[in-house]
Amino acid sequence: MDLVVARLIQRAKLGEVNAFAELVHAYKDKIYAFLYRMTGDREDANDLAQEVFIRVYSNLHHFDNNMRFSPWIYRIAQNLAIDFLRKQRKIIYLDEQLGEDNDMSWQLESQAPLPDKVAEFKDLQSAIEAALNEVPLMYRTVLLLRFVHDMSYEDIAKVTELPVTTVKTRLHRARENLRQVLVKKGYYYGSQGGTNVGQ
Amino acid sequence: MVPKEGQTLDSDLRCKVEIEQLEDGLSALPDVPAPAGFTAALLSRLPLPSRRQVRLYKWRTAGAIAAMLLLLGSPLYVLTESARPAIESTDPNAQIELKGSTVIVPAGEVVHGDLRVYNARLRVQGRIEGTVYLAASDLKIEPPGEVVGQVRVLPHSWLARLRFGLVQMGLEVRSYVRGALR
Numbered sequence: 001m002d003l004v005v006a007r008l009i010q011r012a013k014l015g016e017v018n019a020f021a022e023l024v025h026a027y028k029d030k031i032y033a034f035l036y037r038m039t040g041d042r043e044d045a046n047d048l049a050q051e052v053f054i055r056v057y058s059n060l061h062h063f064d065n066n067m068r069f070s071p072w073i074y075r076i077a078q079n080l081a082i083d084f085l086r087k088q089r090k091i092i093y094l095d096e097q098l099g100e101d102n103d104m105s106w107q108l109e110s111q112a113p114l115p116d117k118v119a120e121f122k123d124l125q126s127a128i129e130a131a132l133n134e135v136p137l138m139y140r141t142v143l144l145l146r147f148v149h150d151m152s153y154e155d156i157a158k159v160t161e162l163p164v165t166t167v168k169t170r171l172h173r174a175r176e177n178l179r180q181v182l183v184k185k186g187y188y189y190g191s192q193g194g195t196n197v198g199q
Numbered sequence: 200m201v202p203k204e205g206q207t208l209d210s211d212l213r214c215k216v217e218i219e220q221l222e223d224g225l226s227a228l229p230d231v232p233a234p235a236g237f238t239a240a241l242l243s244r245l246p247l248p249s250r251r252q253v254r255l256y257k258w259r260t261a262g263a264i265a266a267m268l269l270l271l272g273s274p275l276y277v278l279t280e281s282a283r284p285a286i287e288s289t290d291p292n293a294q295i296e297l298k299g300s301t302v303i304v305p306a307g308e309v310v311h312g313d314l315r316v317y318n319a320r321l322r323v324q325g326r327i328e329g330t331v332y333l334a335a336s337d338l339k340i341e342p343p344g345e346v347v348g349q350v351r352v353l354p355h356s357w358l359a360r361l362r363f364g365l366v367q368m369g370l371e372v373r374s375y376v377r378g379a380l381r
Contacts, residue, residue, distance in 0.1 A: 010355065013256060024238050032233035046234055053241050061256060124224040147225035175218050188217050 005069045013060050020060075024053050030149060031077050037144050038081040040133040048084055052077045071158035074149070078141055078159055085137060124187075131181040139174030146171055269372075282360070284319035285367070288312055289329065302336075306343065313348075317363055336361060 036045035055076050063072060063119055076107065132140055145151045145159060145182035156171075157164045182188045284300045289312035296303040300319050304310060308325035315332040323344035331338065331346055334353035340346060353359055 007223070015246070020245075021238055021242060024241060028233040028237050031228065033231040036227075036231050042234075046237070049233060049237070050241050050244065054244060054246070057245055124220060125228055128221065128224045128228065147222055148228055150226075163353060175221060176214075178221055179214070179217050182217075182221075 006065050034077055034144055035081055037132055048080050056166055071155045074159045127187045131178055133179050134181045139177050140172050143174045285317045287315040
């Protein structure tokens with residue numbers, strides 16, 4: 001895959017639009033899906049994905065063929081999504097308020113289960129889809145890259161420009177944060193142990 | 200996970216199970232394909248590269264290849280070139296003949312300037328009004344030929360050969376680049 005992509009890039013650099021179209025074909029669904037789940041809106045995802053590929057095209061001459069393409073294009077997508085959401089004020093939690101070292105004070109309080117809320121979700125997937133939009137952006141990014149886009153820790157580190165150890169810590173906290181959102185929505189029960197659930 | 204009524208779970212275990220469920224759930228999220236016509240819409244918006252950009256990129260690639268070839272080929276080239284007969288003259292209008300390894304200044308010809316001869320035998324039948332430099336060469340003045348000036352023998356060392364080879368290579372590269380740019 002990497003070799004095929006490297007050849008396509010080489011040809012696209014020489015001005016072959018068809019080669020670039022093949023590159024777009026190979027990555028459009030992944031990038032669109034990533035942006036859709038980052039923004040929660042199909043139209044915004046479409047606009048942003050178009051912008052991602054335009055930036056890729058404009059910057060192909062700066063792309064070093066010794067690098068891997070995938071982390072590069074995801075980094076462009078991630079940066080555009082973050083800029084977009086900041087401008088739209090769609091970020092619910094400001095990253096700056098969420099230091100890596102705080103004591104999970106951002107965690108949502110557990111609530112008693114609400115059967116009517118539980119019924120809103122047909123299954124776990126739709127519950128997760130809905131909950132992702134409420135997870136802070138820095139956590140949403142790593143969750144998507146790791147579990148939806150199946151990236152290695154090293155590649156996520158390249159995309160987010162963070163050390164691998166920070167990526168691992170962030171992922172750990174991100175999973176817990178997602179769980180807490182689902183607790184808040186009544187899909188899961190609170191983390192206070194030993195309770196009789198369902199009563 | 201929707202727990203069953205009356206079920207009691209240890210908090211830590213439950214968290215672990217729930218998080219594993221979340222990981223599985225995230226991995227199993229359905230694909231979201233890009234809208235139909237995405238690529239066509241994108242291609243219509245692309246800022247096509249200017250000819251200058253494409254040309255620059257091609258030149259950069261060609262330059263890198265040329266540099267590699269020069270690096271690899273130059274030692275051999277210099278050695279070959281330095282053994283080849285050649286002449287240089289400061290008089291651009293001088294009619295000097297180079298036949299095999301013999302250089303002839305024909306009868307009636309006047310060279311107004313210096314003459315350098317490399318790896319050849321110089322036969323002067325005309326007139327040279329300048330200095331003659333001989334590098335790995337010898338000189339024969341045939342009547343009515345004459346040299347009005349000095350005759351200097353250049354050292355026939357490997358350094359001199361190297362210098363000559365490099366000069367020749369520089370001239371070749373210059374003429375090639377001029378040809379390519381034209």
